[in-house]
Amino acid sequence: MKKIINDAGNVVPEMVDGLVRSYPQYLRQIPDTEAVMRADEDSMAGKVGIVSGGGSGHEPAHAGFVGKGMLSGAVCGQVFTSPTPDQIYEAIKQADHGKGVFLVVKNYSGDVMNFDMAKDLAEVDDIQTKTIVVDDDIAVEDSLFTQGKRGVAGTVLMHKILGAAADQGASLDDLDQLAQAVLPNIKTIGIALHAATVPEVGKPGFELEDDEIEYGVGIHSEPGYKREKIKPSKEMAEELVAQIDKSLQLDSSKKYAVMVNGMGATPLMEQYIFSHDLLDLLKNKGITPSFMKVGNYMTSLDMAGLSLTVFEIKEDKWLDYLNYPVETIGW
Amino acid sequence: MKKIINDAGNVVPEMVDGLVRSYPQYLRQIPDTEAVMRADEDSMAGKVGIVSGGGSGHEPAHAGFVGKGMLSGAVCGQVFTSPTPDQIYEAIKQADHGKGVFLVVKNYSGDVMNFDMAKDLAEVDDIQTKTIVVDDDIAVEDSLFTQGKRGVAGTVLMHKILGAAADQGASLDDLDQLAQAVLPNIKTIGIALHAATVPEVGKPGFELEDDEIEYGVGIHSEPGYKREKIKPSKEMAEELVAQIDKSLQLDSSKKYAVMVNGMGATPLMEQYIFSHDLLDLLKNKGITPSFMKVGNYMTSLDMAGLSLTVFEIKEDKWLDYLNYPVETIGW
Numbered sequence: 001m002k003k004i005i006n007d008a009g010n011v012v013p014e015m016v017d018g019l020v021r022s023y024p025q026y027l028r029q030i031p032d033t034e035a036v037m038r039a040d041e042d043s044m045a046g047k048v049g050i051v052s053g054g055g056s057g058h059e060p061a062h063a064g065f066v067g068k069g070m071l072s073g074a075v076c077g078q079v080f081t082s083p084t085p086d087q088i089y090e091a092i093k094q095a096d097h098g099k100g101v102f103l104v105v106k107n108y109s110g111d112v113m114n115f116d117m118a119k120d121l122a123e124v125d126d127i128q129t130k131t132i133v134v135d136d137d138i139a140v141e142d143s144l145f146t147q148g149k150r151g152v153a154g155t156v157l158m159h160k161i162l163g164a165a166a167d168q169g170a171s172l173d174d175l176d177q178l179a180q181a182v183l184p185n186i187k188t189i190g191i192a193l194h195a196a197t198v199p200e201v202g203k204p205g206f207e208l209e210d211d212e213i214e215y216g217v218g219i220h221s222e223p224g225y226k227r228e229k230i231k232p233s234k235e236m237a238e239e240l241v242a243q244i245d246k247s248l249q250l251d252s253s254k255k256y257a258v259m260v261n262g263m264g265a266t267p268l269m270e271q272y273i274f275s276h277d278l279l280d281l282l283k284n285k286g287i288t289p290s291f292m293k294v295g296n297y298m299t300s301l302d303m304a305g306l307s308l309t310v311f312e313i314k315e316d317k318w319l320d321y322l323n324y325p326v327e328t329i330g331w
Numbered sequence: 332m333k334k335i336i337n338d339a340g341n342v343v344p345e346m347v348d349g350l351v352r353s354y355p356q357y358l359r360q361i362p363d364t365e366a367v368m369r370a371d372e373d374s375m376a377g378k379v380g381i382v383s384g385g386g387s388g389h390e391p392a393h394a395g396f397v398g399k400g401m402l403s404g405a406v407c408g409q410v411f412t413s414p415t416p417d418q419i420y421e422a423i424k425q426a427d428h429g430k431g432v433f434l435v436v437k438n439y440s441g442d443v444m445n446f447d448m449a450k451d452l453a454e455v456d457d458i459q460t461k462t463i464v465v466d467d468d469i470a471v472e473d474s475l476f477t478q479g480k481r482g483v484a485g486t487v488l489m490h491k492i493l494g495a496a497a498d499q500g501a502s503l504d505d506l507d508q509l510a511q512a513v514l515p516n517i518k519t520i521g522i523a524l525h526a527a528t529v530p531e532v533g534k535p536g537f538e539l540e541d542d543e544i545e546y547g548v549g550i551h552s553e554p555g556y557k558r559e560k561i562k563p564s565k566e567m568a569e570e571l572v573a574q575i576d577k578s579l580q581l582d583s584s585k586k587y588a589v590m591v592n593g594m595g596a597t598p599l600m601e602q603y604i605f606s607h608d609l610l611d612l613l614k615n616k617g618i619t620p621s622f623m624k625v626g627n628y629m630t631s632l633d634m635a636g637l638s639l640t641v642f643e644i645k646e647d648k649w650l651d652y653l654n655y656p657v658e659t660i661g662w
Contacts, residue, residue, distance in 0.1 A: 002524045002525065002541065002542070002544070002561055002635070003524075003601055004524070004564045004567060004597065004601035004602075004604060004605050004637065005563070005564055005601060005604050006563040006564050006565055006604065006608070007563075011600060011604060014564075014603075014604045014607045014608075015600050015603040015604050015607070016603075017607045018602075018603035018604055018605070018606035018607030018608075018609075018610065018625075019603045019606070019625075021606070021607070021610045022591075022603070022606045022610070022623045022624075022625045023623070023625075056600065057598075057600060059598065059599035059600050059603070060599055064599075193333045193334075193335070194333065210333065211333070213333070230333055232336070232337040232338075233335045233336055233337050233345075234337055236335060260353075264596075264598045264599075265595075265596040265597075265598070265633065265635075266335065266596075266633075267388075267390065267595045267596070267630060267632050267633050268390035268391055268395075268595075268627070268630070269342060269346050269387065269388060269390050269632065270334055270335035270336060271335070271349075272345075272346040272347075272349035272350045272353070272390070273335060273336050273337065273342060273345045273346050273349055274335050274349070275349035275350070275352070275353045276345045276346070276348045276349030276352070277337070277345075277349075278349075279349065279352045279353070292353045292354070293353075294349070294350075294353045294354075295660075296599070296627070299598060299599070301598050301600065302596065302597075302598050302635075304333070304596075304633075306335065329626075
């Protein structure tokens with residue numbers, strides 16, 4: 001394992017420290033935790049707070065999306081491990097400005113349980129909370145670390161939409177309705193060329209042959225749905241679009257936002273080439289995305305590969321939320 | 332070689348197409364070229380144009396820095412190969428709005444020659460141009476593809492500063508003076524854990540053992556100044572800071588901007604851990620950066636590693652330029 005780290009057991013505290021000190025204009029750390037909050041407290045006054053988080057190793061998710069117009073705070077667990085309830089609870093307390101706190105949780109059993117326990121702790125303090133559990137990954141039905149579908153890159157679109165709505169004064173109930181309405185329209189599917197190496201493990205989460213790729217892998221090296229010999233980008237795009245199509249029934253009369261998300265070790269060049277192929281395929285269906293992002297948003301350490309997220313925009317307001325200005329590192 | 336590409340000989344046109352079509356709000360392509368211009372023509376009216384570019388494989392550089400407040404255009408050569416004079420000339424013509432065009436060139440013999448030829452072509456059209464050749468890499472004196480020091484990640488700071496000044500109405504002569512004043516204060520040095528694989532070559536540009544790193548490598552796999560067994564991040568930071576210190580004489584009475592730049596396959600987690608160590612080292616010298624960026628700005632395809640750029644801010648205005656708002660994909 002070749003990594004720019006010090007102690008494999010201490011990567012998260014050092015990472016969070018480096019992140020927050022590099023960007024003090026955006027971020028502050030809650031002392032004695034790995035919870036990262038918006039530096040600009042004033043921007044949260046009178047608004048519902050939004051807190052997310054999860055295991056580390058997905059940078060810039062989630063702390064990179066903390067900032068005006070997006071998240072109020074993000075709690076960073078150990079690598080690929082849920083943050084603890086007490087740290088989530090601290091973030092909820094600090095994100096609350098009297099209007100309650102909305103929690104965005106990816107669907108992994110540990111995250112769901114720990115955010116739920118934190119929610120209970122907050123209720124004792126009379127802090128109102130609501131939660132959305134994001135399960136956008138259509139690759140497999142149940143997975144290694146969760147029941148039901150996994151939460152992956154589409155979670156970032158949920159952060160963006162809720163953050164914009166909260167910044168414009170949406171109530172906790174408004175956000176709950178919005179999140180519920182948006183969720184079924186966000187679908188993601190990934191592809192891996194090489195697995196991630198967790199520092200404390202020291203070797204890749206799974207092995208692929210030199211000419212092999214895997215479709216549908218999760219962001220913690222969970223198995224996907226098939227392995228194949230490597231193909232041209234165009235054929236990878238065909239496979240991912242076909243899967244998304246099955247789930248969303250792509251239609252030229254509808255509007256879509258698209259996110260092509262690099263997994264951490266995939267150069268932008270490859271992401272843009274994939275986007276070229278993707279946009280051709282969508283064009284053949286009469287679709288031009290109304291909104292698009294290409295880059296590293298929800299990574300998996302040094303995994304090589306990417307994911308495709310398609311979000312059907314059923315209300316014009318949702319597109320406005322995506323375009324709403326933010327002050328973050330990662331968006 | 333495992334990459335998300337189609338034809339290794341066609342990666343640049345497909346990449347540029349994917350990039351421009353993904354972000355039509357920022358970018359447009361000059362037909363029959365790989366030159367990328369600002370979509371918002373109006374934002375260039377009455378201002379000096381700024382054109383950069385170079386070989387591809389450094390994404391988001393350079394096209395990702397095209398946009399309001401930064402570059403007017405970027406010309407994308409083949410992978411690690413200078414763009415041709417005719418394409419640079421096209422970009423100059425389109426960037427000229429009557430006030431001339433400033434060219435930002437990284438110090439590689441091919442780039443210097445081709446931008447110079449394009450400049451001659453533009454002069455025939457009575458388009459005034461000035462050029463800065465950026466040579467911020469302090470690792471080695473002469474290198475594989477150039478005489479003198481190489482131009483690397485510090486070039487992005489030059490883009491930012493000149494772009495901000497041009498947007499605020501600086502003349503071609505103003506920009507020339509600014510660029511000359513800024514240049515000697517930007518110093519960069521890199522480290523590699525794994526070399527990049529050029530698609531048409533199909534294997535890494537150099538080989539490092541599983542436990543080996545190389546200090547001072549260039550962004551085209553040019554040799555550095557020493558190889559060692561892998562060390563903790565803190566010791567890598569010590570080495571890079573020591574080299575920068577020799578060149579800039581770091582001093583707590585001075586102001587600095589810092590860029591930690593991932594080489595393409597280096598996860599943000601590792602970049603933040605390095606930043607943690609770097610900030611500790613600077614703190615020991617009584618220095619807190621006045622401005623900092625951590626992320627992938629000037630990559631080298633799928634190279635693993637990073638570079639450290641330190642920029643001594645001799646005038647407060649330079650800091651204002653760094654903080655000036657931009658509308659780009661990559662900054």
